[in-house]
Amino acid sequence: MDHEKREMLRIAEKLGVSVAAVEEEIKNLRLNDLKIVDLLPEMLIMVRSLISSETFLYKRNQIEAVDKGLLISFQNILDKPGDGAGITAGNPDSRPHVRITSSHLESEILFPKDIHVQQITILVELQYLKRFVGSDRNKLYYLFDTDKIFWIEEFMSPEMGILVGQLANLSLENVLSQAFYRLKALELIYMLFSNLLGREKTEYHDLSKDEINAVYLVRNAIASSLDKPPVKDGLVKLSGLNELKLRKIFTQVFGKGIYEYYNHLRMQQAAELLRQDNLSVSEVGYQLGFSNLSYFGRLFEKSYGLKPKKWQHQNAKLFVK
Known part of the structure; x- marks a missing residue:
C-alpha cells in the first residue's frame, strides 16, 4: 500500500472509521489527490479526489479525535467554479453541496463504482468554533447543542465554490501553508454559517x-x-x-x-x-x-x-x- 493510502487510513481512524474494516476495500481506490492538514485538537482539514474501481460502504463511528465537534463536508467540489462537468440531471448528490453533522453521529459512507469523488472535509472542535463565532453563535444555536444529533445539507454558493477551489489547489509546499489552510477554512465556515442564517425557521430535534x-x-x-x-x-x-x-x-x-x-x-x-x-x-x-x-x-x-x-x-x- 502506498504512502497516500496509508495516510488516508491514519486520518480515517481519527474520523471514526475502523481501519480493519476498510483496509482491503481501500486498495480499490485510485487517489488523484490527497492533502491532509492536521491542526488538532482544534481542526483537521482533508482534501481528496479519488475514484473507486468497486462500490463499497463503510461505517463511521463517533469521532473521538475531538471531544465535541462538527464535521463539515464540501461535496463535489469542481475543478473551476461554475464548471458543470460531472453534474447529472435528476441527481442532486452530483451537485456541489455541503453536509454538516455532529461529530458523535454514526453514519455510513458510500463510494460508488467509477464515480469521481471530490471533497473537502473539515473537522472542527466545538469550543474553538464557539470562540471563532463569538456571541453570534446564539443565532445558530442548534449547531452548538452538544446533546443533539443532527444532519444538515446546504447548497454551495458560488462564493463558497471559489474559496473551495483555492483550498483544493493549494500546495502543502507553500510557505505558511498551515496558516493559509486555517485562514481559508475559517473563511469558508464563515460563509457557510452566513448562508445558514437564511434558512427557513424551524425547530431542531434529534434525528434517527x-x-x-x-x-x-x-x-x-x-x-x-x-x-x-x-x-x-x-x-x-x-x-x-x-x-x-x-x-x-x-x-x-x-x-x-x-x-x-x-x-x-x-x-x-x-x-x-x-x-x-x-x-x-x-x-x-x-x-x-x-x-x-x-x-x-x-x-x-x-x-x-x-x-x-x-x-x-x-x-x-x-x-x-
Missing part, C-alpha cells in the same frame, strides 16, 4: 438514521422529475412518516420547505441548461415543466438576480468548450 434516510428518499424523488410538481400523498407514503413530521424533518435537514426546495432545484437545472445546452429560454422553461414562462422568468430572476435571457448572455461566454 431512519428519519434521515426517509427525507433523502423524498428529496431524490423530487429531483428525479423536475418537470412535475411533487405530489404530497406520494411523498408521504414514500417516506413512511406522517405529513407533519415529514415537513418538519425535511425543513430541518434541507433548510427549505418541500415545494421551495423543488423550485430551487429547478432554477439550478435551468441555469445549467441555459449556459451549456444552447437552448432558448422558452425551451428551458418548458423542459422544466413551466407552462407560464413569465412565472419562470420571475422565479429565475429572484434566484439569480437577472432575467434568464440576460443571465444566459452573460454566462454562456464563460463556459464555451
Whole structure:
C-alpha cells in the first residue's frame, strides 16, 4: 500500500472509521489527490479526489479525535467554479453541496463504482468554533447543542465554490501553508454559517438514521422529475412518516420547505441548461415543466438576480468548450 493510502487510513481512524474494516476495500481506490492538514485538537482539514474501481460502504463511528465537534463536508467540489462537468440531471448528490453533522453521529459512507469523488472535509472542535463565532453563535444555536444529533445539507454558493477551489489547489509546499489552510477554512465556515442564517425557521430535534434516510428518499424523488410538481400523498407514503413530521424533518435537514426546495432545484437545472445546452429560454422553461414562462422568468430572476435571457448572455461566454 502506498504512502497516500496509508495516510488516508491514519486520518480515517481519527474520523471514526475502523481501519480493519476498510483496509482491503481501500486498495480499490485510485487517489488523484490527497492533502491532509492536521491542526488538532482544534481542526483537521482533508482534501481528496479519488475514484473507486468497486462500490463499497463503510461505517463511521463517533469521532473521538475531538471531544465535541462538527464535521463539515464540501461535496463535489469542481475543478473551476461554475464548471458543470460531472453534474447529472435528476441527481442532486452530483451537485456541489455541503453536509454538516455532529461529530458523535454514526453514519455510513458510500463510494460508488467509477464515480469521481471530490471533497473537502473539515473537522472542527466545538469550543474553538464557539470562540471563532463569538456571541453570534446564539443565532445558530442548534449547531452548538452538544446533546443533539443532527444532519444538515446546504447548497454551495458560488462564493463558497471559489474559496473551495483555492483550498483544493493549494500546495502543502507553500510557505505558511498551515496558516493559509486555517485562514481559508475559517473563511469558508464563515460563509457557510452566513448562508445558514437564511434558512427557513424551524425547530431542531434529534434525528434517527431512519428519519434521515426517509427525507433523502423524498428529496431524490423530487429531483428525479423536475418537470412535475411533487405530489404530497406520494411523498408521504414514500417516506413512511406522517405529513407533519415529514415537513418538519425535511425543513430541518434541507433548510427549505418541500415545494421551495423543488423550485430551487429547478432554477439550478435551468441555469445549467441555459449556459451549456444552447437552448432558448422558452425551451428551458418548458423542459422544466413551466407552462407560464413569465412565472419562470420571475422565479429565475429572484434566484439569480437577472432575467434568464440576460443571465444566459452573460454566462454562456464563460463556459464555451
